[in-house]
Amino acid sequence: MNNNQPIGIFDSGIGGTSIWRAIHDLLPNEKTIYLADSKNAPYGQKSKEEIVALSMKNTDFLLKMNCKLIVVACNTATTNAIRELREKYDVPFIGIEPAIKPAATHSKTQIIGILATQGTLNSELFNKTTEMYQDTKIIEQVGHGLVQLIENGDINSPEMTKLLHSYLTPMIEANIDYLVLGCSHYPYLIPQIKKILPEHVKIIDSGEAVAKQTQKLLGEKIGFSSTEKSNPVFFTNTNPKVLSEILEHKYSVEKIDF
Structure with a gap:
C-alpha cells in the first residue's frame, strides 16, 4: 500500500x-x-x-x-x-452512524429527534449507542420514502414536503432541540427541513x-x-x-x- x-x-x-x-x-x-x-x-x-x-x-x-x-x-x-x-x-x-452523542450531550430539553432508515434504527449498533443516553428522550422516526425521492431527483417535490411535515411535526410537538440526520442522503434535505423546524432546533449530520x-x-x-x-x-x-x-x-x- x-x-x-x-x-x-x-x-x-x-x-x-x-x-x-x-x-x-x-x-x-x-x-x-x-x-x-x-x-x-x-x-x-x-x-x-x-x-x-x-x-x-x-x-x-x-x-x-x-x-x-x-x-x-x-x-x-x-x-x-x-x-x-x-x-x-x-x-x-x-x-x-447517527450523531447521537453530540445531540444528547448538548441538548437542553433532553429530548432529541432522529430521522433514519428502518435498517439503522433496528440495528444492534444503534441500539447499543442509544442505551448509553438513557437520560435523554430519543424520538425515532423512520424516513419512509425519503431516500427513493432523493434518488429520483425529487428533493423539492410536494410529496417530499408533505412527508417531511408528517415526520417532523410530532418531534416539534415533543419539544426536541436537536434533530439527528441518520442517513447520508438526508443532508440534501436540510434546506427543506429548516423551513419546517423552529429556528432553535439544531440539525446534526455526520x-x-x-x-x-x-x-x-x-x-x-x-x-x-x-x-x-x-x-x-x-x-x-x-x-x-x-x-x-x-x-x-x-x-x-x-x-x-x-
Whole structure:
C-alpha cells in the first residue's frame, strides 16, 4: 500500500456524496473513488444478510480499484455490516452512524429527534449507542420514502414536503432541540427541513466527523497523498443523471454494470 492510492467511498446511492464532499473539502489532495449502488437503494428496507452481502460486493469493487481506505458512507451499511467487513478484509474501514452523542450531550430539553432508515434504527449498533443516553428522550422516526425521492431527483417535490411535515411535526410537538440526520442522503434535505423546524432546533449530520476521522486515520496509520489535487472518480449502476446533478455537473459520472 502506498500513500497515493485512492480513498474508496460507497453508499446505497447518491446520498453518500454528502460524506464525500466533507472528505474532499478537508483533504483536497486525496484521490477519491465514489461508488453509488443506486440500483439496490434503499438499503434500509433490506435484511441484515442482504446489507452485508451488498457491502462486501461494494468493498470488492473498490479494492479492485486499489483503494487504501474504505469509507462506508451509509448509516444502514455501517450499523449492519461494518463488523463483518472489518473481520473479512485487511483494509481499514471508517463507518458512519447517527450523531447521537453530540445531540444528547448538548441538548437542553433532553429530548432529541432522529430521522433514519428502518435498517439503522433496528440495528444492534444503534441500539447499543442509544442505551448509553438513557437520560435523554430519543424520538425515532423512520424516513419512509425519503431516500427513493432523493434518488429520483425529487428533493423539492410536494410529496417530499408533505412527508417531511408528517415526520417532523410530532418531534416539534415533543419539544426536541436537536434533530439527528441518520442517513447520508438526508443532508440534501436540510434546506427543506429548516423551513419546517423552529429556528432553535439544531440539525446534526455526520459528514464533518467522518472527514476528521478519515484525516486522523491517514495521519496515524496510512499517510497522506503526496500528489497534487486530483479529480474524483464517480461510478453508479443506474442512470448517472441524478448523481451528476447532485454533483452540480462538476465531475464526470461513469455508469457501470454492477
